[in-house]
Amino acid sequence: MLRDITLGQYYPADSPVHKLDPRVKLFGALVYIVSLFVFRGIFGFLLATIFLLFLIKICQVPFRFMVKGLKPIVILMVFTAVFNLFLTPGKQVLFHYGILTITMEGVKNAAFMLVRLTYLIVGTSVMTLTTTPNQLTDGLEKALKPLSKVGVPVHAVSMMMSIALRFIPILIEETDIIMKAQMARGADFEEGSLIVRAKNMIPLLVPLFISAFRRADDLAMAMEARCYEGGEGRSKMRPLSYRRMDYGAYLLLFSYLGGIIALRVFL
Amino acid sequence: MSIILNNVSYTYGEGTAYEMQALKNVTLKIDDGEFIGIIGHTGSGKSTLIQHLNGLMKAVSGEIYFNGRDISEEDFDRKELRTRVGLVFQYPEHQLFETTIFNDVCFGPINQGFDKNEAGLRAFEALRMAGVPEKLYYQPPFDLSGGQKRRVAIAGVLAMKPEVLILDEPTAGLDPKGRDEILDLIAGMHRAKGMTIILVSHSMEDVAKYVQRIIVMDDGQVFLDGAPREVFKYYEQLEKIGLKAPEVTYLMHDLKNRGMAVDWDATTVEEAKQSILKLFQ
Incomplete structure (x- = not known):
């Protein structure tokens, strides 16, 4: 009964994502979260979706493990969606009853907010499911080392x-x-x-x-x-050092972020 | 009065990466008043098995009958079952929480619905049975020695007056004196009250000395089931699954192989002694 907590639970597999340096994954999760709040419009959404699906595909963790992390935040998601739905002012009114007003903008906002929260949890689950807690703290320690100065x-x-x-x-x-x-x-x-x-x-x-x-x-x-x-x-015992595939992953990550920003700026 | 297990299986973490079948088609009959030892090395399914006997764990498949009734039935009172089949966990002293020993032992009877007086009477009786010195009754349980704490914890289960008492490694982490005391206490309860007792252990010596029947578990299955003498005959097979017969079994086999007509299936030191002395008379 108490064993059903996935957030922060490692799923052992032999995938390229598992083998990445934990710093890449930490930074990647951060970039992905930022990108979720940067993107605007359907194309940005598509790019974020493709990126996430690609990650899920190559990390070899069964999909239901990632979705499990969503359960505890269902209430938060419902609240966010409801507030966005009813409280967004806009020109195009779809529904009006008493104090309840649904606008086209509200529907859009609510939908995007739901997508963002879902992707946020699933995206960070990819990190926690493919990295042992020890690797994570190791990565964090090394990444934050300059602060000890x-x-x-x-x-x-x-x-x-x-x-x-x-x-x-x-x-x-x-x-x-x-x-x-x-x-x-x-x-x-x-x-x-x-x-x-x-x-x-x-x-x-x-x-x-x-x-x-x-x-x-x-x-x-x-x-x-x-x-x-x-x-x-x-x-x-095992000092962290970047290998070729880590640089490759960084390259991919930056092209993704670049893509998201470009879509926001130019479209 | 009996507990019957029919083809009971249990799987941990079903449908995850860590799936593990802990029990595989276990079929057993435990009669009233038996004194049983369950042996097996770590991970053989002993602890999983005993948690099925009082309904704390639910079998994935198969049935368990307590006095003829299927315990998985909708209207079966599993809370009552737990008071009739008392289970003392490993390191039971870790469950103590009350301000005094007496109050802690009262916890079980009060949960059963008895009033303060009746619960207190039961607690006194249980503490006396468990051999806890009277001057400690109103002390906090946390200052006691390991052996004393364990007695208090056992009293906490005894106070519910179970018909069947299951103890999971009751001697783990105790010194030899504490170990003998606890085992003598358990054997005494079997003698005096005629309770059904199930003792889980991985020490053959402990088990051989006291129990009437041994169930050997291996890889979630019943490997051997019989009287100690019968079971220890298979000492070579026991070694293959990481267990050993009592030292005295090896000694007796050695003596016999060197041409002494000793009683080679002696299972306790006392029996072996008698058998060897007889030879010299």
Whole structure:
């Protein structure tokens, strides 16, 4: 029941996208998000769609895994669509009843907003499904390295991130076990009013917190026992370096961004 | 009174990249008052199997009958089933959460719907049965030693007065003394109350000493099922699936191969001792 969280879950496969340097994918996700809000009109939309379909095709992750990430934001999408639909002023009125007015511009806005949000989630899912959390933080650390010159603790932050990510599945599993253990003692997590249900969470949350602290303590001890002293002078087991295909990917990415901008400027 | 499993299968993560079949057509009958050991190496499906017995997990295919009723039926009270088939998880001390030991043990009976008095009586009885010293009853459970915490957690399940008690590796992480104490406690409950007990373990020594019947699991299937003596006869096959017969089995086979007429299917040190002493009389 708790295992159905895909956002940030790696799907192992042997595709060119999986093999890319994580920095390329991070930057690519950023560029793609920007492009989604830059494009205007049907041609830009087509280009963004083709690019996304191309990515989905070559990354060899089943399509339903990407769509899974959409479930939690369905409500947000519905709200956005409804607000855009009813609250966009425009000349061409399609429907009018009381205070509700739907304009042609509103329909357009709502449709594009839905597309943008969907593509945003699916596009970033491509990144998270093809990159392990560790690769991601590695990439982030290297990409942000220059900031450490001005006193930003880049290494510490990325270490915290990778530890946090590493612990998510462990804590999910632990929650599952504690939940079952309490259910075996007759606990009920599904019935009752909101207050009753919140109260019923205590037998789950107390042991979970205790175990999280215990794990954190153990980990800190283990790191210290292995002489961890922070990022100063620490080398990597697999240092990141760009290869040919990474440059190729950058080229593709920039031509895509160029295309989107050109479509906006010239059409 | 019995639990019957008919062709039960279970698959983790069905339809994902991590799909894994944990149980494959398991058929079993567990009778009233039996003391059973389930053995298998890590990932053989032991834990998955026992979670089916009290309805925490739902079989993908096959049926499970408790006292003749299919537990997957729409109107079957699975909450009640869980109180009749008590399950003590691995490292059960991790489930403690109340401010005092006594309150924690009351959690089960109160969930069953008993009032404070009745729940308290049951808690006292369970704590005494589990051998928790009385002076600890109103202490917070978090300051206890590992062995004591585990007793409290076991008491938490016992307080619901289950007819069947399942324990998943109740001795994991305990020192030899704590291990013997917990196992003696469990064996005592079987003797005194005639409870059906299912003990999951990967230590052959533990299991051989106490249980009447051993079920060996391998790769989600029942590999062997029988009395300890019968099962340990197949010690060569057990080795192939990553398990071992008790050390004493090897000793007795060695002695026999060197021409001593010992009782070679002895499964406990005590039996072996008697058999060897008899030879010298």
